[in-house]
Amino acid sequence: MLHSHPRIAVPPETRFVVPGYYRRFVFGDLREPGNRRRLAKWIVNDKDTKFKELKLDGDKLIEDIVAGPPTLGSAMGIAFRSYAEQYGKSRWGDKRPSYYHHVDLLLRLFPDAQFVHLIRDGRDCVASLKEMPWYTKDIFHAVVNWAEAIDYGRRHAKNLPADSYYELRYENLTADPATELAGLCEFLGEDYDPAMCEPSHVARVAIPQHKVWHSNTHGEVTTARSGSWRTRLEPWEISVCETVLGERLQAFGYEPSGAPKAEKAHVEACEKAASKRRWARRRKELRDRVNRLREPSPVAAQLTTRQLGELAKV
Known part of the structure; x- marks a missing residue:
């Protein structure tokens, strides 16, 4: 839609x-052109970066990054800017569900970033993850993943400025896209365009064919998937979702089905998964705090007027 x-x-x-x-x-120090070239080549050539799906000229991007500002955020921003330019557009965004727990990191890279948090019924999210060909974890991790996303979202809503964080519900978006997208555009400082309600026209070009799990983007906006957890989850899985996520679900208007309380072993499996994820994340955050004290070069992007304004304050 965006x-x-x-x-x-x-x-x-x-x-x-x-x-x-x-x-x-x-x-290394990105103030050295050779190091910017190393970074650019990694973005372009490493198979895990998914750069090929942007359909950009890799050699040109490498030279653009070498010639650009000597920061990590600038190099990455140039890649996204180049993607936007091939569509004749001036603004860009990026989407990954896991970004919810990397907001601090993303703000270091892009100080003027705006965050859009799309919230969907946790039971539908769990059902969807179960069906993804790339998802290898169990339902307990899926349940915890949604709980974390909600908890982080609440934290961001509380701590981020009003012009940096926006929240909307998937169910509202699919039921009345024009109204919801108009509000989102107001937050972004853009005029609403009716074409946003017909994303299938650009999905054929922008969505890689191998991503069959995004096939719904090729059709009209529909509410058909809302509440589909009722047939996509087993009864015991619904119990796990509603027992562990109950308060969070109801806080966002998702009504419980009246399923029986989950088995103790299932609740404990969720708690174990949550603890494991929490400690792994804390270790990573601690290492990063130490690493920030010895960074080889500036991190923040220096590509937009606002980013350069933030740099001037420093």
Whole structure:
């Protein structure tokens, strides 16, 4: 829907922003052109970055990054800017569900970033994850994943400025896209365009064919998937969702089905998964705090007027 806006480009999910941030020491001081070239080649050539799905000229992008500002955020921003330019657009975004727990990192890279949190019924999210060909974890991790997303969203809503964080519900968006997208555009400082309600026209171009799990983007906006958890989840899975996520679900207007309380072993499995994820994340955050003290070069992008304004304050 956002990619259907005449001024905004949102590519298929990329995988170089967060990994590139944590690999920044590998590339060295980006004030050295040779190190910017190393970073650019990694973005373009590494199979895990998903760069090929942007359909950009890799050699040209490498030279653009070498010639650009000497920061990690600038290099990544140039890649997204180039993607937007091939569609004749001036703004860009990026989408990955896991970004919800990397907001601090993303703000370091892009100080003027705006965050859009799309919330969907947790039971539908769990059902969807179960069916994804790339999802390898069990239902307990899926349940915890949604709980974390909601908890982080609440934290961001509380701590981020009003012009940096926007929240909307999937069910409202599919039921009345024009109204919901008009509100989103107001937050983004853009004029609403009716083309946003017909994303299938750009999906044929922007969504890679191998991503069959995004096939619904090729049709009209529909509410058919809302509440489909009733037939896609087993009764015991519904119990797990509603027992563990109950308060969070109801806080966003998702009514419980009246399923019986989940078995103790299932609840404990969720708690174990949550603890494991929490400690892994804390270890990573601690390492990053230490690493920030010895960064080889500036991180923040220096591509937009607002970003350069933030730099001037420093």
